Amino acid sequence: MKLESLSCRRRLALLLDYLDRELPSPQRKLLVRHRAACLSCASLLKTLESTVRIFKAHKRSAKPPASARRALRASLAASLRSR
Amino acid sequence: MQAERELIELSRNGDTEAFSRLVVRYEDRIYRLARTVCTGLPSEADDVYQDTFLTAFKKLKAFRGDAGLGTWLFRIASNLCLMRRRKKGSEPFVPLLDRPHDHEDGPAHQFRDWSPTPEEAADKKELALKVSGALAKLPMDYRLVLTLRDVEGLSAGETAKILKLSVPAVKSRLHRGRLFLRDEFERAFAVKERKR
Numbered sequence: 001m002k003l004e005s006l007s008c009r010r011r012l013a014l015l016l017d018y019l020d021r022e023l024p025s026p027q028r029k030l031l032v033r034h035r036a037a038c039l040s041c042a043s044l045l046k047t048l049e050s051t052v053r054i055f056k057a058h059k060r061s062a063k064p065p066a067s068a069r070r071a072l073r074a075s076l077a078a079s080l081r082s083r
Numbered sequence: 084m085q086a087e088r089e090l091i092e093l094s095r096n097g098d099t100e101a102f103s104r105l106v107v108r109y110e111d112r113i114y115r116l117a118r119t120v121c122t123g124l125p126s127e128a129d130d131v132y133q134d135t136f137l138t139a140f141k142k143l144k145a146f147r148g149d150a151g152l153g154t155w156l157f158r159i160a161s162n163l164c165l166m167r168r169r170k171k172g173s174e175p176f177v178p179l180l181d182r183p184h185d186h187e188d189g190p191a192h193q194f195r196d197w198s199p200t201p202e203e204a205a206d207k208k209e210l211a212l213k214v215s216g217a218l219a220k221l222p223m224d225y226r227l228v229l230t231l232r233d234v235e236g237l238s239a240g241e242t243a244k245i246l247k248l249s250v251p252a253v254k255s256r257l258h259r260g261r262l263f264l265r266d267e268f269e270r271a272f273a274v275k276e277r278k279r
Contacts, residue, residue, distance in 0.1 A: 016258040044194035044265075051265040052233050054199070058214040064114040068129040072106070075137055076099050 015041060019048055087152060095143050102143075106136050109153055112235060113160050119230045120164045122219040127167060135160040150244060157235075158245045161227050168223045197272045217267035225260040232257050 006014070017023050018031045035042050064072075087108075093101035110132065117131035138159050139146075146155055203210065218226055224246075231242040232253070243253045 012262070013258070016254075016261070019261075040193045043196040047194065047197055047265050047269065048261055050198050051261055051268055054210065054268065055214060055229065055233055055264060058119070058211060058234070062111075062115045062118045064110055064132050065129065068114075068132055069110070071129075072133045072136055073103065075133060076102065076106075076140055079137060079140060080097055080099050 011041070012044075015044060016048070019045060019052075088148075091143065091146070091148070091152065094140065099140075102136075102140055105152065109156050110136070112153070113156055115234065116157065116160050116227075116230055117164065119218065119234060120161075120223060120226045121167065122215060122226070131160055131163045131167070134163050138163070154241060154245055157231065157237075161231075161245055164223060164227065195269060197269050199272055203272065213268065213271045214264075217264050217271070220267065221260060221263060225256050225263070228253055228256040229260045229264070233261075 014023065014027065014031065018028060021028075023031065035045060087105070090101045090105050094105060113135050114128065114132045117128040117135070118125070121127040121131055135156060139156055142159075146152070199210065218229075221229075227246060228242060228248075231237045231245060232239065237245070239250050239253045239257070242248075242257075243250045246253070248256075
């Protein structure tokens with residue numbers, strides 16, 4: 001299989017599977033070689049990795065506010081009383 | 084640490100103290116999902132967070148334990164997010180299929196490299212605005228898949244179970260969602276580059 005001969009969509013699918021480490025070893029090796037030689041695919045992979053990293057970091061520290069925690073505890077107590 | 088199964092059993096019998104301990108274990112993750120997926124007012128995320136645990140407390144007797152409690156809670160939270168979207172009736176329309184790099188024929192699209200500068204990466208507030216802005220342009224189904232896979236680190240199979248989708252459907256949404264965000268970030272960072 002030659003990556004250059006694949007359609008854009010098919011090649012993208014392979015690259016995205018590569019990113020998720022879901023490619024079987026032979027295809028993975030092919031992608032690693034291709035990545036070293038193709039600037040566009042290397043850029044795509046690098047920027048997709050950055051995208052995932054930025055997105056992951058985005059809400060890492062999101063914590064429920066104290067007011068929402070208090071409201072939940074109060075609602076749970078009320079729910080028990082109404083049983 | 085008290086075993087989860089024991090806490091579930093006690094909670095089923097109305098022990099709110101036991102249920103509160105379960106809440107403590109999962110509330111950050113549930114709130115994070117709600118905050119990421121409900122891109123409107125912060126109060127929406129607060130409501131989803133509270134309703135998730137209230138619903139779980141009420142329906143705990145129906146929880147069979149086939150999947151983990153976390154998976155079940157994520158399912159409840161995801162459904163609540165989707166219900167809110169349906170009530171609102173509006174959803175961003177994104178021509179996800181009509182991206183320049185997503186076609187069967189023709190020459191391969193040339194992807195450009197970009198990355199946030201150290202200053203951009205350090206400006207957390209500005210970065211958060213960019214991410215929120217890009218996310219808000221995506222339909223909620225995509226936001227859910229992206230959050231469960233990339234933020235919560237669940238597998239495609241677990242995500243499929245939570246959202247009642249097939250694994251290929253999860254992968255398709257994930258791939259398209261990531262590409263969409265990538266393109267949005269490229270645009271955001273490219274704009275800054277031009278300003279320099």
